[in-house]
Amino acid sequence: MTISKLIKIIPKRILLVLVISLIIASFDGIVNAQVFSYISKFTNETTLSEVLQFGILSILGYVVVYTGVYISERAKNRALKYFNFQLKERYLVEEVKKGTLEDKTSDRISVLLNEFKLLETNYYLLIFDTIYKLSMSIFSTLYMMFLNSQLAILFIGFSILPMLSNKFFGHSITRSSSDWTVQSQKFVQKSTDLFNSITTIKTYNAEQEVVSDTTNQLSDSEEAFEAVGNSQIVAQYASWVLSTLSFMIPAIIGLFLVINNRAEASDVIAMMLASDRVVGPLRNVASNLNTMKTTEPIREKITYEIDETIYLEEYFENSLDTIEAPSIEFDQVSFSFGNHSILDDVSLTIPYHSKILVTGKSGSGKTTILNLLQGYFEPNQGTIQYSNQNNEQIVSSKEAHKYNLIARINQDPFIFSNTLKFNLTLGKEFSDEECLSVLEQVGLINELGKDSLYSVFGEAGSELSGGQKQRVEIARALLHNKKILLVDEATSALDKQAAAKIREVLWTLPSTVIEIAHNYLEEELINYNIQHYNLEDNRLIKK
Numbered sequence: 001m002t003i004s005k006l007i008k009i010i011p012k013r014i015l016l017v018l019v020i021s022l023i024i025a026s027f028d029g030i031v032n033a034q035v036f037s038y039i040s041k042f043t044n045e046t047t048l049s050e051v052l053q054f055g056i057l058s059i060l061g062y063v064v065v066y067t068g069v070y071i072s073e074r075a076k077n078r079a080l081k082y083f084n085f086q087l088k089e090r091y092l093v094e095e096v097k098k099g100t101l102e103d104k105t106s107d108r109i110s111v112l113l114n115e116f117k118l119l120e121t122n123y124y125l126l127i128f129d130t131i132y133k134l135s136m137s138i139f140s141t142l143y144m145m146f147l148n149s150q151l152a153i154l155f156i157g158f159s160i161l162p163m164l165s166n167k168f169f170g171h172s173i174t175r176s177s178s179d180w181t182v183q184s185q186k187f188v189q190k191s192t193d194l195f196n197s198i199t200t201i202k203t204y205n206a207e208q209e210v211v212s213d214t215t216n217q218l219s220d221s222e223e224a225f226e227a228v229g230n231s232q233i234v235a236q237y238a239s240w241v242l243s244t245l246s247f248m249i250p251a252i253i254g255l256f257l258v259i260n261n262r263a264e265a266s267d268v269i270a271m272m273l274a275s276d277r278v279v280g281p282l283r284n285v286a287s288n289l290n291t292m293k294t295t296e297p298i299r300e301k302i303t304y305e306i307d308e309t310i311y312l313e314e315y316f317e318n319s320l321d322t323i324e325a326p327s328i329e330f331d332q333v334s335f336s337f338g339n340h341s342i343l344d345d346v347s348l349t350i351p352y353h354s355k356i357l358v359t360g361k362s363g364s365g366k367t368t369i370l371n372l373l374q375g376y377f378e379p380n381q382g383t384i385q386y387s388n389q390n391n392e393q394i395v396s397s398k399e400a401h402k403y404n405l406i407a408r409i410n411q412d413p414f415i416f417s418n419t420l421k422f423n424l425t426l427g428k429e430f431s432d433e434e435c436l437s438v439l440e441q442v443g444l445i446n447e448l449g450k451d452s453l454y455s456v457f458g459e460a461g462s463e464l465s466g467g468q469k470q471r472v473e474i475a476r477a478l479l480h481n482k483k484i485l486l487v488d489e490a491t492s493a494l495d496k497q498a499a500a501k502i503r504e505v506l507w508t509l510p511s512t513v514i515e516i517a518h519n520y521l522e523e524e525l526i527n528y529n530i531q532h533y534n535l536e537d538n539r540l541i542k543k
Contacts, residue, residue: 155246158250190213323387370488
């Protein structure tokens with residue numbers, strides 16, 4: 001992420017206002033130097049009108065400058081709003097598009113809340129500040145040259161000294177910042193593990209040990225952060241010392257010229273005041289550059305372009321026309337995680353409308369089969385394809401999501417911290433009547449009420465029972481009316497009566513249904529003509 005990309009994102013009118021207001025604000029040092037140097041020329045012969053004229057002009061000068069500062073700050077905030085929105089929007093879009101089952105939510109949230117904030121405060125805000133300080137230094141330099149070119153050359157020459165701190169200490173700052181980024185990510189992960197494992201560690205009375213392991217990483221993270229701060233402090237101290245030398249040495253030479261009648265005292269005063277707007281800003285620029293270096297690891301992660309507005313309906317691929325009556329074809333499919341084999345040379349055809357039950361030992365890989373069907377995983381060998389009756393349309397499992405084919409009912413359903421209707425529709429267009437109909441089918445109307453569509457049932461559905469969450473997920477799948485329904489232990493949290501009702505709904509759907517289950521009734525297999533496969537020895541064995 002570069003300055004040129006930032007400029008592309010900011011609307012041109014905002015950029016123009018920002019540039020003009022920064023130029024006006026940059027005259028702060030000139031106005032200040034002119035006012036105080038002119039005071040030294042007043043004597044007892046000065047008239048009241050001259051004093052009033054001086055006061056009015058000085059006030060106007062300050063008002064103009066600080067109005068420029070005010071406008072530039074407002075423009076800067078507006079520019080940051082545009083940038084932050086587009087940066088985070090693009091990040092959300094990119095992560096959703098490339099997201100896989102292995103990606104960690106905690107890492108993504110850390111980027112949004114922590115790394116992007118650091119990028120704002122330690123890079124983009126400092127870009128604006130650096131531009132402002134450099135323009136102030138340039139205009140103050142021109143003013144000094146106008147007053148006395150010899151003294152100005154001295155002040156300007158020595159003003160380069162503060163910049164040397166960045167040259168000497170920039171590498172150590174970058175190195176310590178990289179180490180802090182690594183340690184911080186480790187702490188986020190350990191903290192996530194800690195909070196997710198509270199019930200487990202309480203069960204084994206391991207609170208002290210696990211918390212201790214997390215706080216050890218916290219200590220490493222904080223020490224790394226301290227090292228970043230210390231490296232910046234060392235660079236800042238060097239900058240202060242060099243700034244003092246760059247300011248005082250030419251001032252002493254200027255006084256020598258005054259006592260030898262080669263310069264005016266008012267010019268030296270103005271020069272000293274103006275030089276503070278040369279040396280001081282340059283010192284800030286050096287500090288800014290040091291701080292900006294700390295964001296290099298974060299900026300290197302942002303490889304995508306954000307120089308134009310995202311139109312979500314164009315950016316995400318629209319669903320293509322669905323495949324009518326799709327069959328599923330496993331053709332010599334093999335899949336394994338490392339040395340753990342799940343499927344070995346499996347060939348199987350599942351016609352449309354089939355009702356399939358897959359059983360097997362825990363850990364045998366039943367859920368992995370559903371992930372393969374959805375294209376979340378790809379076979380190590382062989383193919384999984386969807387096709388119509390005449391094989392005119394053939395789609396790989398990886399592309400299936402584009403054809404509006406599959407719905408998934410998970411064992412641990414995800415509930416948005418949003419209205420019940422949003423949880424059913426996922427933002428798509430469905431009427432209230434359609435939503436109420438599917439809620440009725442899964443028996444939630446009586447429990448939640450007919451007026452529940454626009455209710456929020458706590459964070460992540462915390463006010464819903466486990467069984468209610470599963471039925472919301474089932475209702476969601478029914479509403480979207482997909483051709484193929486993948487079911488992963490959908491009734492595990494329901495009582496027998498509710499489970500039987502849900503199974504009746506699922507097994508009588510005009511769709512292909514593939515269910516993963518541990519518990520089932522033999523009479524159901526017979527009544528609904530369900531084909532039963534058992535996953536054993538890396539094969540799907542028909543029972």
